[in-house]
Amino acid sequence: xxxxxxxxxxxxSTAIRVGAYVFLRWIPGHHAPPLILLSAFFYTISFxxxxxxxxLATSQQHPHPTERESNGTQGRTTxxxxxxxxxxxxxxxxxxxxxxxxxxAGWTLLSGLPNPATIRWTAATACxxxxxxxxxxxxxxxxxxxxxxxxxxxSRIGYVSDTSANILIRExxxxxxxxxxxxxxxxxxxxRVVDEAWKAVGKEYWLSNETDYxxxxxxxxxxxxxxxxxxxxxxxxxxxxxxxxxxxxxPGTDRLTFLTSSCIKPRFPYNPLSHPLSIPGFRHxxxxxxxxxxxxxxxxxxxxxxxxxxxxxxxxxxxxxxYRQVYNSPDWPAVSQDLPWIHVMDDHEIANDWNGSTTAPxxxxxxxxxxxxxxxxxxxxxxxxxxxxxxxxxxxFFLMDTRRYRTPSQPLSANxxxxxxxxxxxxxxxxxxxxxxxxxxxxxxFVISSIPFTRxxxxxxxxxxxxxxxxxxxxxxxxxxxxxxxxxxxxxxxxHEFAATAFPPPEGSxxxxxxxxxxxxxxxxxxxxxxxxxxEEREGEGEICVKYVPDGNSKFGAVEVMGxxxxxxxxxxxxxxxxxxxxxxxxxxxxxxxxGRGSDAVWG
Numbered sequence: 355x356x357x358x359x360x361x362x363x364x365x366x367s368t369a370i371r372v373g374a375y376v377f378l379r380w381i382p383g384h385h386a387p388p389l390i391l392l393s394a395f396f397y398t399i400s401f402x403x404x405x406x407x408x409x410l411a412t413s414q415q416h417p418h419p420t421e422r423e424s425n426g427t428q429g430r431t432t433x434x435x436x437x438x439x440x441x442x443x444x445x446x447x448x449x450x451x452x453x454x455x456x457x458x459a460g461w462t463l464l465s466g467l468p469n470p471a472t473i474r475w476t477a478a479t480a481c482x483x484x485x486x487x488x489x490x491x492x493x494x495x496x497x498x499x500x501x502x503x504x505x506x507x508x509s510r511i512g513y514v515s516d517t518s519a520n521i522l523i524r525e526x527x528x529x530x531x532x533x534x535x536x537x538x539x540x541x542x543x544x545x546r547v548v549d550e551a552w553k554a555v556g557k558e559y560w561l562s563n564e565t566d567y568x569x570x571x572x573x574x575x576x577x578x579x580x581x582x583x584x585x586x587x588x589x590x591x592x593x594x595x596x597x598x599x600x601x602x603x604x605p606g607t608d609r610l611t612f613l614t615s616s617c618i619k620p621r622f623p624y625n626p627l628s629h630p631l632s633i634p635g636f637r638h639x640x641x642x643x644x645x646x647x648x649x650x651x652x653x654x655x656x657x658x659x660x661x662x663x664x665x666x667x668x669x670x671x672x673x674x675x676x677y678r679q680v681y682n683s684p685d686w687p688a689v690s691q692d693l694p695w696i697h698v699m700d701d702h703e704i705a706n707d708w709n710g711s712t713t714a715p716x717x718x719x720x721x722x723x724x725x726x727x728x729x730x731x732x733x734x735x736x737x738x739x740x741x742x743x744x745x746x747x748x749x750x751f752f753l754m755d756t757r758r759y760r761t762p763s764q765p766l767s768a769n770x771x772x773x774x775x776x777x778x779x780x781x782x783x784x785x786x787x788x789x790x791x792x793x794x795x796x797x798x799x800f801v802i803s804s805i806p807f808t809r810x811x812x813x814x815x816x817x818x819x820x821x822x823x824x825x826x827x828x829x830x831x832x833x834x835x836x837x838x839x840x841x842x843x844x845x846x847x848x849x850h851e852f853a854a855t856a857f858p859p860p861e862g863s864x865x866x867x868x869x870x871x872x873x874x875x876x877x878x879x880x881x882x883x884x885x886x887x888x889x890e891e892r893e894g895e896g897e898i899c900v901k902y903v904p905d906g907n908s909k910f911g912a913v914e915v916m917g918x919x920x921x922x923x924x925x926x927x928x929x930x931x932x933x934x935x936x937x938x939x940x941x942x943x944x945x946x947x948x949x950g951r952g953s954d955a956v957w958g
Contacts, residue, residue, distance in 0.1 A: 359403040360467060366397035367466025367483055374486035378493060378624035381882045382663040387494050394487045397466065401480065405468035489626060494663050497620065497630040503678035509590035510681070511694040512570075512730025513744065514650065516578035516597040519694075520730035523558075524681075525588050526567040532559040534587040535571045539580065552585070566674050566722065570729045579604040593692045597649065598747045601795025603917030610747040610917070611646055613639075613693075615910035616654035616700065616804065616847025617878030619662060620683060623907060629684050635880025635908035636685035638933035643693065646912050649746065651693055652753075654847035654877070655700025655804035657727070660719070662702065668715040673703075674722040681726075697727040698753050699740065700804035700848060707817040709762050716758070735783045741776075743787060748795055748923070749915045752787045753802040755780065763816045768823045775822040781829075788832045788842070797923025797943055798915055799836060801829075803846040806875045808855040808897050813888035818848070830857060834865040841923055841943040845913075847877035852909050852929055853889050854900035854939060868944020872900070874927050876911040883907060901939065906931035 370393045377386035459475040461467065466483060468476040505526055512520035525533055535556040539549055556571040576582065579598045585591040598604040620631045658676035666672060680686065701708040704719040712720075720740075728734070732744035732753070742753040759777030766773050776784065788799065801807075809820030819826045833842040855873045859865035883906055891899040903909070909931050916924040923943040929936055 359400045359407070362396055362400040363404050363467050364465045366393040366400060367479070369393035370397060370466075370483045370486055374490055377663070378489055380623075380885060382493065382619065382622055382624075384661055384664050387490055387664055390487060390490050394483065397483060401466070401468055405470065405476070408468065409470040489624065492626065493621070493624050497679060498666055498675065501630055501679060501682065502675050503631075503682040506678045506682045507588060507590065508681050508686075509584075509586055509592060510690050510730075511592055511594045511692075512727075513696055513732040514594050514596055514694045515732075515744070515746070516599055517576050518572060518574045519576065519582070519584075519594050519596065521571045521573065521584055521592075522568060522726065522730045523571065523586055523588075523590065524566070524568045525561060525586075527588070528561075530588040531561065532557050532587075533561075533569075535584065537573050537582050537584040540583050540593060555584075566678075566725055568725050568729075592690075594694060595649070600745045601748060601793040603747050608917050610749060610915045611648045612746075612913055613646070613648045613651045613910055614654060614845050614847075614874070614913060615639075615651075615876050615879040617656040617702075617850060617881045618680060619659045619878075619881045620679060622881060631679050631683040633680070633683045633685045633880045635878070635910075636683065636689045638908045638930070639879065639910055640685070640688035641933060642912075642930060643689065648693060648912065651689075651695045652751075652802060652845060653695055653697050653879075654802060654845065655698050656702040656848065656877075656881075657697060659702045659881075660704070661706055665705075668718055670718045670721040673719050674725075677722045677726045696731055696742075696753070698742075698802055698804050699723055699727075699755060699757055701757060701817070704757060707763070707814075708757050709760050709817075711760070712758060736779070739780070741780050741783070743783075745792065745796065747915065748917045749798045749800055750787070750792050750796055751800045751802060752784055754784065754804075756804050760822075763821050768821045771824050773822050774825050775819065776825065781825065784829065785832050788829075788836055791837055792840070795917065797840055798925055799840060799842050800913075801833070801842065801844050803844060805848045806846045806853075807844045807873045808853070808857075808875070809895065810853065810855060810889050810891055810897050810899060811849055811851075812890050813884070813886075830871065833857075833871045834859045834863075834869040836869070838868075839921055839923065839943050841925070841941060842871045843913075843925070843941070844871065844873040845911075846873060846875040849875055849888070850878045850881060850883045851889060852876050852901070852903040852906075852911075852931070854902075854927070856898040856900055858896065858898065860896065866944060872941060874911055874913075874939075876909050876929070878907065879910055880908050901929075901937055903929065903931060903936065908932050 370390055373386055373390045373393065377383065377390065458469050458472045462469050462472055462475040463479050466479050507525050507527065509521060509523045512522055523533065534554065536552045536554050538552045541550065555573050558569050561567045561569060573584065576596050578596055581593065581595045583591065583593050603609055618633060618635065620633050621628055657680060660673060660676055703723060704716055710716065728740060732742040735741055735743050740758055741755040744751050754776060756775055759780055760775045761773050805818045807819050809815060811818060815821060836842055853875050857871040858867055859869050883904060887904055889902050891897060912928040914926040924940065926938060926940050928938045
């Protein structure tokens with residue numbers, strides 16, 4: 355043990371430091387905490403062994419200069435030493451001591467090894483490792499233990515149509531019951547508002563843990579493109595603007611703007627001085643909201659990370675706590691006060707790379723997902739289903755559920771006809787959405803996927819559409835076949851990177867180049883990004899890389915859909931990374947006349 359202890363000390367110390375840095379600042383993987391704590395266990399044992407053996411060896415030798423220094427003889431010259439070496443010899447000895455001590459200090463701090471000759475630096479190197487272990491424990495346990503957010507009281511806006519708005523309210527304080535909800539028109543500088551009186555819209559006499567003290571209110575009978583304010587008797591309030599009539603933009607503007615992103619984990623990258631529920635990406639988003647004037651946020655999954663950095667349970671309350679913590683973040687109000695949020699589900703709201711349909715833990719995961727999200731989402735396509743469809747202004751949307759209905763990713767091959775991401779019923783509804791003719795003025799169909807549609811992401815591709823190619827081909831052919839003059843765009847997330855990909859029809863096919871489908875995959879809103887490159891365009895696969903931006907802990911996109919009654923539709927995608935706009939891209943639809951491949955799609 356005495357011969358191996360120094361090596362074990364250096365190895366375990368290095369594992370603590372490198373592991374803690376990667377975990378706290380790079381990737382908060384759930385494997386890291388137990389490995390770091392195991393390294394700390396071995397480090398403590400080997401550290402004490404090395405310290406004891408080196409201290410014993412030192413004491414058995416003749417008095418070392420550093421020992422004399424520690425015993426109070428530092429800087430003193432005794433008559434005995436002067437007689438033995440002379441005054442000049444003593445000075446040289448002290449200089450050598452200082453040089454040796456300095457080199458030992460650097461090595462002690464770097465390696466984690468103890469040295470009895472340098473007590474101060476030995477304590478310092480041990481404290482460094484101890485503090486890093488405390489930071490890891492703080493990252494894993496502080497928020498769940500100290501901020502369960504049981505007393506959270508809040509409200510938020512969900513889906514807003516041209517005539518209605520959905521409001522979610524949570525109030526655990528029974529003293530606030532009954533709760534009354536009212537709304538009114540808000541004066542608008544662009545037109546005179548006649549009726550500003552408050553109107554009662556709902557009341558709730560009893561809330562319980564069965565719904566985690568939440569309830570929803572649907573405000574109906576509203577006017578299109580009109581600003582409203584709602585108020586709740588527990589002092590919650592907010593504003594929203596109803597959508598424009600299908601096929602049109604709101605008066606005074608020529609476009610519909612909405613946002614897209616995915617993936618949130620509070621307090622990452624880790625900062626010991628920040629609030630345990632802080633979400634840096636929300637602050638980047640908030641600074642742009644006044645300028646973007648977005649109508650809503652399309653959040654494409656991983657609103658929570660139940661298994662990152664560690665899964666602490668699989669019961670409904672554990673999942674509920676994760677939702678409450680995001681809504682209890684000090685950064686949440688700035689991105690929700692006037693911005694409706696619409697959601698789809700992805701794997702980390704259930705379990706990593708989930709493909710287990712509705713088996714456990716899906717029921718526990720779906721409990722808060724329905725309470726906090728689908729309850730105020732757009733209407734589901736069919737009763738009891740968890741995929742959604744709506745139209746707003748010059749665009750229509752289909753929000754797929756890529757988790758609940760999929761068949762297992764293994765062992766069947768990616769091209770197997772027996773594999774399905776959507777299930778037969780959802781696939782049928784999606785194909786109907788793509789083939790139907792929308793009202794005049796709608797030039798874009800947006801298909802929303804929590805996972806990438808492209809197979810250009812080579813890492814973790816078994817969890818994406820790259821592993822369900824037969825069904826994807828059916829969808830692609832339906833997309834290429836949409837009505838002439840209408841563009842199809844896929845919006846996705848999940849990869850913690852950004853990529854824009856074009857899917858042109860095969861050469862020599864019946865579809866014109868103007869039928870090219872485009873995908874914008876954007877994430878994370880506030881999480882880690884991968885330190886290595888995982889996206890690669892390969893020749894012969896027919897999936898063209900338009901733009902790839904892998905770096906950045908915070909990414910979101912702003913989609914601007916231009917209105918107008920012309921034959922050609924125009925949309926613009928703007929990418930924001932860590933609070934800065936870094937790229938924009940313009941697409942146009944092809945002509946309404948069916949033609950050959952000379953009709954081209956345009957991208958910037």
